[in-house]
Amino acid sequence: MTTEINGTLRRTALYDAHLALGARIVPFGGFEMPVQYSSILKEHDAVRNRAGLFDLSHMAQFALSGPNVGAWAEALTVNKVANMKPGQARYNIFTNEHGGAHDDVIFYRLDDDRWLLVVNAGNADKMWAHVSANPADGVTMTNLHGERALIAIQGPRSVEWLQPYVESDIAALKYYACAETRVKGAREPVVIARTGYTGEDGFELFLPSEEAVGVWDLLLAENRDRGLEPCGLGARDVLRLEAGMPLYGHEMTEEITPLQAGLTWAIKFDKPAFTGKDALLAQRDSNGYARIAGLTMDGRVPARAGYPVLADGVRVGEIRSGSFGPTVQKNVATALVEPHAAAEGTRLEVEVRGTRHAAMIVPLPFYKRPKA
Amino acid sequence: MANGVPAGLLYSKEHEWVLMDGDVATVGITDYAQSSLGDIVYVELPRVGATLTQFDSIGVIESVKAVSDIFTPVGGEVVGTNGDLDNNPASVNGDPYGAGWFYKVKLADMGQTNDLLSSEQYEQLIAEA
Numbered sequence: 459m460t461t462e463i464n465g466t467l468r469r470t471a472l473y474d475a476h477l478a479l480g481a482r483i484v485p486f487g488g489f490e491m492p493v494q495y496s497s498i499l500k501e502h503d504a505v506r507n508r509a510g511l512f513d514l515s516h517m518a519q520f521a522l523s524g525p526n527v528g529a530w531a532e533a534l535t536v537n538k539v540a541n542m543k544p545g546q547a548r549y550n551i552f553t554n555e556h557g558g559a560h561d562d563v564i565f566y567r568l569d570d571d572r573w574l575l576v577v578n579a580g581n582a583d584k585m586w587a588h589v590s591a592n593p594a595d596g597v598t599m600t601n602l603h604g605e606r607a608l609i610a611i612q613g614p615r616s617v618e619w620l621q622p623y624v625e626s627d628i629a630a631l632k633y634y635a636c637a638e639t640r641v642k643g644a645r646e647p648v649v650i651a652r653t654g655y656t657g658e659d660g661f662e663l664f665l666p667s668e669e670a671v672g673v674w675d676l677l678l679a680e681n682r683d684r685g686l687e688p689c690g691l692g693a694r695d696v697l698r699l700e701a702g703m704p705l706y707g708h709e710m711t712e713e714i715t716p717l718q719a720g721l722t723w724a725i726k727f728d729k730p731a732f733t734g735k736d737a738l739l740a741q742r743d744s745n746g747y748a749r750i751a752g753l754t755m756d757g758r759v760p761a762r763a764g765y766p767v768l769a770d771g772v773r774v775g776e777i778r779s780g781s782f783g784p785t786v787q788k789n790v791a792t793a794l795v796e797p798h799a800a801a802e803g804t805r806l807e808v809e810v811r812g813t814r815h816a817a818m819i820v821p822l823p824f825y826k827r828p829k830a
Numbered sequence: 831m832a833n834g835v836p837a838g839l840l841y842s843k844e845h846e847w848v849l850m851d852g853d854v855a856t857v858g859i860t861d862y863a864q865s866s867l868g869d870i871v872y873v874e875l876p877r878v879g880a881t882l883t884q885f886d887s888i889g890v891i892e893s894v895k896a897v898s899d900i901f902t903p904v905g906g907e908v909v910g911t912n913g914d915l916d917n918n919p920a921s922v923n924g925d926p927y928g929a930g931w932f933y934k935v936k937l938a939d940m941g942q943t944n945d946l947l948s949s950e951q952y953e954q955l956i957a958e959a
Contacts, residue, residue, distance in 0.1 A: 498894045499869045782871040782894050
């Protein structure tokens with residue numbers, strides 16, 4: 459949630475397409491991005507029940523190549539990288555010495571030599587400085603931020619509505635797999651990955667910026683009448699929150715570690731060394747750390763980021779994200795809470811504009827898509 | 831009604847409308863405001879009996895993503911609120927000048943209405959926004 463400090467906002471290749479679709483534009487991650495086209499609820503509904511189309515070109519893509527990318531990345535992140543096979547994608551977190559997060563990212567291994575690293579827009583400059591400050595032999599890095607576009611289609615109808623435009627068999631692509639293929643409307647090969655940030659099935663397409671309008675228009679032209687909705691960042695945030703997915707700056711920060719964020723599965727303590735490993739080990743063994751928990755409000759008042767969370771009148775934490783959750787029809791939130799207040803079923807209160815409102819700790823995610 | 835701005839109402843620069851009936855004003859937000867806010871999920875209104883000062887922040891409107899202040903276009907004693915908004919806040923989106931009304935105020939001073947805009951003036955305001 460940052461904007462460029464000097465005030466100059468960038469535009470993605472799809473900016474004019476967003477305006478033509480009636481989007482409301484807001485600054486986000488240094489770009490002028492669509493926050494909504496029709497209504498957040500309508501767009502959310504499209505993704506949960508049909509499919510939605512997103513422009514995520516504000517996210518930064520770094521091209522990595524060379525024989526040592528795996529080993530290099532493993533030293534700077536919590537997850538394993540070197541054992542990824544060509545055609546695999548993997549979630550990961552770049553950490554600082556204290557175990558906090560520089561950013562959460564996805565590595566895509568395109569072939570033996572070439573990788574794509576996708577980082578959050580708001581962290582793009584920081585992350586480029588970080589990887590540039592840690593050079594290694596056998597690792598070549600190119601910052602493609604702004605030169606490459608990213609279009610996502612998310613929702614249960616994604617395979618059906620995307621397949622006619624893609625040469626390879628996308629139904630055969632496994633979750634967190636990626637492939638280079640041909641896509642109608644694009645002259646260059648497109649990287650397609652079965653990844654996303656909504657809790658639904660779906661795909662992300664990485665392509666040159668100059669090809670983005672052609673592919674975007676083609677996908678909407680035939681599918682919009684069937685119910686494919688262009689979706690903005692507003693719907694995306696609600697979708698990811700319901701799906702229990704962390705948002706950098708909220709559930710994870712330079713101070714809030716991936717362990718606190720509940721991402722234990724992504725932290726590979728059996729790696730010999732990585733930045734912040736000792737700090738994370740000490741935190742894990744102490745077990746006394748504040749952690750991210752899911753929370754639902756009893757009533758109609760939404761909890762919002764920054765609101766105090768209390769147990770028996772004593773402050774035990776703070777809301778990190780909060781919204782009305784259309785799928786669960788309740789106000790849902792994440793909170794960073796002390797361990798004694800983090801157990802499922804714990805009754806808490808959230809202070810909203812000076813008044814306390816009842817809430818309860820519930821398991822994350824709030825929403826899990828039904829098995830196909 | 832031109833550009834969705836009903837004639838016969840008064841308006842504030844903060845996009846509230848006021849319907850005068852004697853010295854009692856009914857207050858709500860305009861179609862332009864509800865459209866800008868998006869899907870409304872909660873409205874926090876002042877209590878009946880509360881005394882409001884014109885143009886103060888006296889409550890909030892929450893859309894799915896954001897919290898916005900309600901700046902009351904008129905001051906005086908609150909004599910009624912729209913209780914239906916608790917269960918149906920979306921009526922602010924669907925019918926901002928009707929079922930989506932907020933509250934009624936008995937005006938402390940009728941002169942306050944001089945500080946509000948006519949429908950023509952309000953139309954011009956949103957045309958320039």
